[in-house]
Amino acid sequence: MRVAIAGAGNVGRSIASELLANGHQVLLIDRDPRAIKTESVPDAEWLLADACELSSLEEAGLDSCDAAIAATGDDKVNLVHSLLAKTEFGVPRTVGRVNHPRNEWMFDDLWGVDVAVSTPRLMCALVEEAVTVGDLVRLFQFRKGNSNLVEMTLPDDSPAVGQRVGALTFPPAVVLVAIIRDGRATAPQRDAALEGGDELLFVTDPEHERELAELLTPNHVRPSVIDNTVGI
Incomplete structure (x- = not known):
């Protein structure tokens, strides 16, 4: 699989290294010469260019990519890159990094984003998952269907404890x-x-989350499920 990554900062380079280790081809794109650190990910392709310019993306051969990841620290850049990748180059799968929670609502299919990864929300979800006992924590939303991944750590007084x-x-x-x-x-x-x-x-199914919480921890149920959803 060939993957283009817009943004060659710490996040982009880390993603590139993981993808290369899994046998994929990676192209890193950044317009800042200081970000072009080819020695940090020597097996990747590198391109000094603006990831929001059509001519640059044509030069990058974006139409030959199976996925495009917008991983810059600027939400506007990530949205524009995702939109161009999807609408102009027909990239099958796009992933957009959300830096500021107030911008999450824009990272959807209207902007060409198939998967939105919200860094603040993901960190919050991991913290809630690590420290919360007895509450249902909503971790991920599967956008291709009406389902969520939820987690609960059973308290000792749960009626489910000891049950098969x-x-x-x-x-x-x-x-x-x-x-x-x-x-x-x-x-x-x-x-x-x-x-x-x-x-x-x-x-x-989101409609049954509260019913699930009441089944497992009737004495711990909050007015609503803890929502730290990351869309995938």
Whole structure:
């Protein structure tokens, strides 16, 4: 897979290194000469150019890319690059980095963004997931369907503690996908008993999130689910 990354800062270079390690081809684009540090990612292609100019993207061969990642620190640049990649060059998949939460609403298909990654919201979600016990935390939204990835760490007083997974009746459109215990994730087994402190990951219809929370922790339910959604 060939991937173009707009923005060769720390974020862009880190993404490039991971993609190269997984066997993909990577093109890094940046208009700042100081960002062109070819020795930092020697296996990538590098282009000193404006990622929002059609001529530069034509030179980059963006139409031959399978994915375009807008990873600059400027939301306006990320939106324009995503829009051009999608509408002018027909890139099948675009990913846009959101730097400021107030701009999240613009990162959608109208601007050519298939996947929006909000750095502040992602960090908040990870913090909530790490420290919250007894509350349902919404982590990710699957934009291609009406489903969310949610997490709950079971408190010791949950009525689900000691119950077999197969004995629990979850709401419709709720699927338990993993149980994390002692730092290890396992696939849920019908005869496995839940324990206090278990971290449960569900894919669920948003309409049934509160019902799920009431089932697992009726004494902990907040007025609404903690929403730290990152769209994917």
